[in-house]
Amino acid sequence: MSASTVPPLPTLARDAHIHHVMQALSQIPAGMISLDSSRMLIIFYCVSTLDLLGALEEKTTPAQRDVWRTWIWEQYVAGPFGTAFKPGTSMNDSTPHLITTYAALLSLAALRDDFSRLNRPGVLAFLRACQKSDGSFASTPPVAHNTPQYTLADADMRNVYCAFCICSLLGEPAWRGIDVEKAVEFIGRCRTYEGGYGQLPGCEAQGGTTYLAIACLRMAPLRHSPEPEPRLSAQARAHTEHWLVHNQDAASGGFRGRTGKPPDSCYCFWAGAALQILEAQDKIDAHALTSFIAHCQFAYGGIAKAPGGFPDPYHTYLALAAAALYTTHLPPTSRVYASAAGWTLAPFDALLSGGAA
Numbered sequence: 001m002s003a004s005t006v007p008p009l010p011t012l013a014r015d016a017h018i019h020h021v022m023q024a025l026s027q028i029p030a031g032m033i034s035l036d037s038s039r040m041l042i043i044f045y046c047v048s049t050l051d052l053l054g055a056l057e058e059k060t061t062p063a064q065r066d067v068w069r070t071w072i073w074e075q076y077v078a079g080p081f082g083t084a085f086k087p088g089t090s091m092n093d094s095t096p097h098l099i100t101t102y103a104a105l106l107s108l109a110a111l112r113d114d115f116s117r118l119n120r121p122g123v124l125a126f127l128r129a130c131q132k133s134d135g136s137f138a139s140t141p142p143v144a145h146n147t148p149q150y151t152l153a154d155a156d157m158r159n160v161y162c163a164f165c166i167c168s169l170l171g172e173p174a175w176r177g178i179d180v181e182k183a184v185e186f187i188g189r190c191r192t193y194e195g196g197y198g199q200l201p202g203c204e205a206q207g208g209t210t211y212l213a214i215a216c217l218r219m220a221p222l223r224h225s226p227e228p229e230p231r232l233s234a235q236a237r238a239h240t241e242h243w244l245v246h247n248q249d250a251a252s253g254g255f256r257g258r259t260g261k262p263p264d265s266c267y268c269f270w271a272g273a274a275l276q277i278l279e280a281q282d283k284i285d286a287h288a289l290t291s292f293i294a295h296c297q298f299a300y301g302g303i304a305k306a307p308g309g310f311p312d313p314y315h316t317y318l319a320l321a322a323a324a325l326y327t328t329h330l331p332p333t334s335r336v337y338a339s340a341a342g343w344t345l346a347p348f349d350a351l352l353s354g355g356a357a
């Protein structure tokens with residue numbers, strides 16, 4: 001699409017989106033209605049959405065932010081496996097969890113916590129306890145598996161991504177605490193003939209897990225043998241780029257998660273962020289992507305997976321994150337339209353802030 005013919009973008013419904021995530025945050029911690037392990041992720045999506053919209057300090061009080069920080073730290077526990085965050089306060093939520101720990105640390109970072117209460121060696125011990133002999137990570141350490149609801153079956157790409165993000169957050173020495181080469185080999189086994197990555201070896205390639213794999217390969221410290229070696233060959237990288245680019249739907253501008261599926265706003269992030277990490281962001285139509293996201297906005301706030309759908313904090317966060325990554329790559333004319341329509345978002349870290357698909 002040439003810049004001179006692009007249609008104007010619908011306005012970013014900033015206040016309505018703020019309302020949508022504040023509504024979800026108001027359930028935590030006082031509500032405690034839906035006691036499920038995704039609660040920490042919901043806090044992460046909501047707080048990070050406010051951050052992207054530049055609204056965290058403007059729309060929340062120091063007392064509110066303090067309540068959220070306090071609730072997150074209340075989930076921080078120590079055990080024989082080290083220290084980590086558990087999903088919540090009920091009995092079923094009492095085992096610390098890798099994805100929860102990732103979401104807790106990123107939420108605390110967004111809430112400008114100083115991490116003075118974090119026991120770094122304890123978190124590293126937890127990561128080490130979660131790593132399996134095939135290099136993958138389980139969400140809970142085997143030592144904690146004394147209750148039937150926890151199994152090692154959930155060792156997958158999401159957990160590898162969360163472990164790698166936590167190592168990045170903890171700093172360089174953390175990488176020496178896990179077996180990076182084994183984890184990278186596991187990621188390699190999840191690669192498919194299409195050039196994308198599946199959740200486990202033998203699974204179909206999917207946009208979300210492809211992002212997780214590409215982000216992990218970028219975060220992993222380089223292997224020196226004897227020169228630093230890139231984690232992906234030029235050929236493998238071109239193949240992955242091609243598959244990701246090909247998943248942009250020509251008609252709507254949105255991205256499909258898998259070959260043959262309908263476009264979905266969260267995949268605008270997964271594919272879009274993976275392409276940014278691969279430095280191939282100029283290979284897609286950024287205006288069409290932003291326009292698709294703008295049309296996924298729900299009339300009363302929040303963003304849905306597709307135009308006309310109902311919103312949720314997950315799609316709201318990921319769609320805005322994709323917009324933050326691509327509004328800075330728009331051609332000049334559409335950049336003018338985008339800023340006139342309010343599509344100005346905070347700078348965004350494509351590597352660490354993906355959440356877990």
Ligand SMILES: [Zn+2]
Pocket residue numbers: 264265266267305315
């Ligand atoms: Zn989706």
